[in-house]
Amino acid sequence: MKIRSLFTAAFLIFLVTAFYFFSKDLVEELDMKGSGPKPIRCKVEEVLDESIESEALDNTEVGYGLSLFSGGQLIKVKVSEGVHKGKTILIDNTKMNVHTNSNVVEPNDDILAFLEEDMEGKLIGGLLYEIVRTNHMYMLITAFFIILIAFGGMKGFKSIISLSITFIAIINVMLPLILKGHSPFTTSIFICILVTLTTFIISNGFTMKTFNSVLGTTGGVLTAGLIAYIMGNLSKLTGLGNEEAQMLLFVPGNIKLDFRGLLFSGIIMGALGAVMDVSMSIASAINEIESAKPNISSGELIGAGMNVGRDIMGTMSNTLILAYIGGSIHLVMILMVYNYPLRSILSMDMITSEIVRAVSGSIGLVFTIPITAFISGSIGRRRKRIWG
Template sequence: MFSKEKIKFFICVLSLIFFLNGVTVLADEIDNSKSIDGIKATVTDIITTNEKNISKAENEGGIKEQQVKVLINTGNHKGESIIILNSVDTSMSNDFLLHKGDEILISIEETDGNIVKAYMYEYARDKYLLYLVLGFVVLMILIGGIKGLKSIFTLGVTVLAILKLLPTLLLRGYDPIKTSVVMSVGIIIFTLLVVSGSNRKTVASIIGTSCGVAIAGVIAKIVGDLTKLSGYGTEESQMLMYIPQNIKFDYKGLLFAAILMGALGAIMDISMSIASAMNEIDDANPNISTASLMKAGMSVGHDIMGTMSNTLILAYVGASLQSVILLIAYKVSFIDIINQNIIATEVVRALSGSIGLIASIPITVLASGMLRKREIEKSLDI
């Protein structure tokens, strides 16, 4: 009555609907919470704007003070209009001069349920980010069809696992190395099985990705220990020491987990690309020898390797670009730059991930070739 593909399609659609519904419910819960932070409001009028010079120096800038009328859109005071004072330091790039119609986040102070004071601390950007996500989802479905839908579903589950499940487990004191390894393997198996089904190329991809990620993790651990990376490379890692849960984190373990997660996507991509290409070659020419098929797979891997390594390294360089510019601006020597904890961390992160990516190529080719040879031998026995 219904083909397997149609059943899978309906399952994916229903799963996607439930996922998006869950996100919407979660967002509504956040918006309607009793918290006095993260309240959304819309600027309805600019009452006054005054400028005060704080220094006569040319580059010091000044202070602009705005009296702004805003309409509260979420929380317990939804529908109320209030006047807030917005002070803008014109010499600071992270201060905001408001305009009519701007959607902002405000924090309020209240006594006995009445607002005493409120101030703006950030623009509300979530609506436009949601539009971007919806555009991505629509494009994936239009171009990828059912596979695009499956990819969206697996991506949603992966994002929830990394942004919700992993931090929750780490905050409960679970070992970051063991947790990240188990989660990585779970993500690999789940994603590849849902997207490509249970077949030879999926198994080869799982083997190649798992081995590549494992190699990246081992190298990161060894080199991290040799270079005495502390895991305190960012402000966020240092701020973790003061969280209310009073957890003593294994910061080296957290660094290992971050490297593993960072390399996972790229390695999975290259493993599936090679396994899929070899499968297509085999389908187009069933009489090709296993040795020739593996040679073709390595040729595909060589072409992918350069661009994917560049992608991975450029992503990490981009993440630390401001730190590099800062060090160069103060004419810090190359030796001092490369030995900075944050820079060394990014170098280890980028190169260990790239090594894992490169290693996954011959492993995927070998796995795909051996699995194909085994299938041929079984068919001959029959």
């Protein structure tokens, strides 16, 4: 047991180190500088003038509970970073007939602003971009980590490591590889397997439960990807069904992207978490049953795994469906308000993409159950006896 724990620790250290240097080189190789000015962090020192009026839009065609804001603020800010750090400028925060009051600032607020320079590089003004919200996000994430450790102890700490590696794998490995022209489909499959392997090893070490869960998850994710690929081709999906995808058409740097592949990649990554959960639950249940009753037959083990899978199948499918519906709720409401026919709604590229995404992920989740149950109850069990 001690040797296995040391081997697991050594493997994870090697994996994290390799991840770090590989992702660092990958990001440095990729030219993502883009073009145009970048917003600079500033601090609001004083609101010199404020004249903001609001007009309630209740009981109008626009909708209930909304207001129309107009006017603006004249604010004095100090630059907090960059070549102009420490300098103060005046910014005109103008609002003309907008439906949000979110960017009205107060003294000591941190903001992001585009700075204006003259021909000689002298700072002459600026334009408010956004209020800085990262501090609150860091607080929320820190609270989440503290809660994980408080309730989970070492398991919670391992979960934080797993989340960190997953984040690095997606942001510093998968996305740069896709931007460099690699296939989104194969890249996401590779990252899914890597994330699954790493997460399960961190949580459970090099055990047969880990081995069975990895195979079950891989089978479920591949099934989801295959279903999505087939339905995407049959439905002639373009991968350009939302504004964010269309914006990628105009990114600088002459980057060529496979938008349909990006759609399938998103489907695979979206299904991964639920599939991992189902696979580990079934593998753990079968492992516990076999430990309590070593002489149980493989058929009985597989049947027990299937029963466990059926119990969690409905709730996990709901999790996927509701997550995807939640992401498209505004669009669906707009279409309903304008009384679009159901056939027209379902035929839209974006709506069809979301349906394919949700249903493909759910099918992959369902297939994870028999795959994991069969492997854990038969193949994995025999290997356990050989290795143990």
